[in-house]
Amino acid sequence: MWSFFHKLGSPPWLFRIAGSILRWLLPVTLVALAVGLVWGLLFTAPDFRQGNSYRIIYIHVPAAVVALAGYYVMAIAGAVSLIWKMKMADVAMKACAPIGAALTFIALVTGSIWGKPTWGTWWVWDARITSMLILLFLYLGVVALYEAYDNKEAAGKACAVLSLVGMVNIPIIYKSVDWWYSLHQPASIKFTGESTIDPSMLYPLLWMIVTFYALFTCCLLMNMRAELLEREARTNWVKKLAAENRA
Amino acid sequence: MYFDSLSAALSMDGHGAYVWSAYAISLLVLVLLVRAPRRRQQMFLRQLAGEQKRRQPGLTAKPEVE
Numbered sequence: 380m381w382s383f384f385h386k387l388g389s390p391p392w393l394f395r396i397a398g399s400i401l402r403w404l405l406p407v408t409l410v411a412l413a414v415g416l417v418w419g420l421l422f423t424a425p426d427f428r429q430g431n432s433y434r435i436i437y438i439h440v441p442a443a444v445v446a447l448a449g450y451y452v453m454a455i456a457g458a459v460s461l462i463w464k465m466k467m468a469d470v471a472m473k474a475c476a477p478i479g480a481a482l483t484f485i486a487l488v489t490g491s492i493w494g495k496p497t498w499g500t501w502w503v504w505d506a507r508i509t510s511m512l513i514l515l516f517l518y519l520g521v522v523a524l525y526e527a528y529d530n531k532e533a534a535g536k537a538c539a540v541l542s543l544v545g546m547v548n549i550p551i552i553y554k555s556v557d558w559w560y561s562l563h564q565p566a567s568i569k570f571t572g573e574s575t576i577d578p579s580m581l582y583p584l585l586w587m588i589v590t591f592y593a594l595f596t597c598c599l600l601m602n603m604r605a606e607l608l609e610r611e612a613r614t615n616w617v618k619k620l621a622a623e624n625r626a
Numbered sequence: 627m628y629f630d631s632l633s634a635a636l637s638m639d640g641h642g643a644y645v646w647s648a649y650a651i652s653l654l655v656l657v658l659l660v661r662a663p664r665r666r667q668q669m670f671l672r673q674l675a676g677e678q679k680r681r682q683p684g685l686t687a688k689p690e691v692e
Contacts, residue, residue, distance in 0.1 A: 405660075409660075412656070416649060416653070420635075420645070420649060421627050421628060421629060421635060422627055422628055423628065424628055425628070425638075425639075430638075430639055430640075430641055431638035431639055431641040431642070431645055432638075432641040432644055432645060434638075434641075434645045435644070435645055435648045435649075438648060438649060438652045439648075442652070477659070477662070478659060481655050481656075481658075481659045484655060485651075485652045485655050485656075488648070488651055488652075489648040489651070489652060492644050492647060492648040492651075493644065493648065495644060496640075496641055496644050594656065594660075597660070598659055598660060598663065601660070601663035601664060601667075602663045604663065604667060605663045605664075605666045605667040605670065608667060608670055608671070609670055612670075612674065617674070618674070618678065620671065621671050621674035621675040621678060622675065622678060624671040624672065624675055625672075625675035625678070625679065
């Protein structure tokens with residue numbers, strides 16, 4: 380157990396393990412993504428009320444779900460790096476931010492496009508949508524804050540604090556469709572009680588959610604690998620890697 | 627496949643422009659997201675290798691074969 384934690388703190392070990400996971404996880408994820416996109420676009424029946432526009436759900440919901448889950452990862456990594464000063468947690472926190480920002484952006488843009496034929500408007504200042512916009516700014520804030528400091532240790536601390544404070548936003552996003560009157564529909568998939576979505580739509584949706592989780596993991600590992608190299612630029616293992624790369 | 631023809635799949639009863647653009651934009655963002663770290667890593671390693679070459683041209687000429 381402890382030796383595992385010890386290894387986790389070792390950059391060359393983490394770099395290598397992440398690489399060997401990515402070697403199979405990334406191709407599998409990309410194939411799953413292609414399958415899911417075609418499935419949702421062409422092989423599912425349209426919604427009886429919304430018609431074909433609902434097909435956007437197969438990107439919109441997975442992106443939003445994983446954008447939220449990614450925030451937990453970022454905030455927990457931030458907490459770990461604050462409390463135990465684990466460098467790898469800081470690397471993970473920094474790696475999460477651009478992925479979360481991209482997923483939140485996708486959720487907002489696809490939601491906006493979906494809103495036009497369904498609600499008749501591209502944008503409303505609705506609780507769910509506004510709190511997701513705040514999530515985007517939190518992610519971008521972490522990216523920008525990190526770059527704003529010359530001292531990377533101070534940058535890590537400031538970002539960890541920002542991401543922890545931003546946690547307040549997460550329950551607001553979850554509950555926004557129940558707390559406020561909203562154009563946004565409440566959740567169709569429920570862990571307790573019966574889901575209000577037909578299995579023929581549920582399966583491709585679950586497929587895409589799992590795929591987006593895998594995609595998040597891949598991007599997280601790739602970002603961490605790139606970050607590790609840059610932080611460890613002066614160490615022997617990175618120098619050796621660069622020499623091999625040149626060959 | 628749900629649609630009878632390609633044109634039906636493209637138009638989606640009037641929702642085609644919305645659906646296809648949403649998918650296209652998302653795919654573009656995802657491609658950029660996946661490619662960014664790989665490019666960053668490759669550029670960094672190339673830059674580091676270039677520095678090594680300039681500093682010690684004789685010493686690291688033959689990398690170890692593993």
